Amino acid sequence: MSRGRRSVGSHAALLASALAVATATLPLTAQTAQTADYEVHAVRYATIPEFPVSSLVRGAAPDERMDIAMVLWVIRGGGRVVLVDSGFHRASWFDRFRVEDYLNPREAVALLGVDGAQVSDLIVSHAHWDHMGGIDLFPDATIWIQAAEFGHYTGPAWQAGAGGGGADPSDLVELVRRNTEGSVQLIQGDDVEILPGIRVYTGARHTFASQYVLVEGNEPVLLASDNAYLYRNLRDLRPVATFTPADTVANKAAIARMIDLVGDTSRVIPGHDPAQFRRFPTDGRVARIR
Numbered sequence: 001m002s003r004g005r006r007s008v009g010s011h012a013a014l015l016a017s018a019l020a021v022a023t024a025t026l027p028l029t030a031q032t033a034q035t036a037d038y039e040v041h042a043v044r045y046a047t048i049p050e051f052p053v054s055s056l057v058r059g060a061a062p063d064e065r066m067d068i069a070m071v072l073w074v075i076r077g078g079g080r081v082v083l084v085d086s087g088f089h090r091a092s093w094f095d096r097f098r099v100e101d102y103l104n105p106r107e108a109v110a111l112l113g114v115d116g117a118q119v120s121d122l123i124v125s126h127a128h129w130d131h132m133g134g135i136d137l138f139p140d141a142t143i144w145i146q147a148a149e150f151g152h153y154t155g156p157a158w159q160a161g162a163g164g165g166g167a168d169p170s171d172l173v174e175l176v177r178r179n180t181e182g183s184v185q186l187i188q189g190d191d192v193e194i195l196p197g198i199r200v201y202t203g204a205r206h207t208f209a210s211q212y213v214l215v216e217g218n219e220p221v222l223l224a225s226d227n228a229y230l231y232r233n234l235r236d237l238r239p240v241a242t243f244t245p246a247d248t249v250a251n252k253a254a255i256a257r258m259i260d261l262v263g264d265t266s267r268v269i270p271g272h273d274p275a276q277f278r279r280f281p282t283d284g285r286v287a288r289i290r
């Protein structure tokens, strides 16, 4: 800043307008970095071995299999403990899938020193059993879910022939009960800041109205959940399984958008890729993403 003959008043005005211009041109992520300095961790609560990759990445070889990580994510800061997804614990899913190295999600977050009762907010990326199946383990949390996802999975998903679409009926009963208690926030669509510096986006159509989560800041993190299962979906721009086959185009577009939102593929965290526990500093089941 140059010193000179301008009066204090005009100097101050110049400074103010310079600041205004600087603020206006800062990317959104830098502006909101001041709102909360969140830590982000991934916690691996189980493994499902030898999962068919063709169910995760369209076009993969039919005989290719991999051990997938079952994960929930913890965002901490600004006096909040926010979970993205909640895992599962109901017995029937252990009959349907081979589950290894299982830890109840409430015990899993305790590895970070988080008591389940401290969880203030729980963002449900989508209504599938392995993401919404632990909401009853965090009874004091406000649940954040897309209004359209709530509407579909508490209604049409259970009509004759629809089959529930991968959701667990007990989770929907719990979700409706929590809503009657006033502890569910129904989010209206795409690009909504639900908490300071935490935004959700729709359009990937993994389920009827699945959402993904951007944690803003100088090092933004995008938690894709199953809108991108693996790093391979991101790298090769290959869609995941979607609500209908017609939605694969939307999923591909959403994957490109996720990368664009954070400017770098490495800052997008896929839903089931065990590599997130190699790419980031990891202690046992916990990876420090930020």
Ligand SMILES: [Zn+2]
Binding pocket: 128, 130, 131, 226, 271, 272
């Ligand atoms: Zn999943």
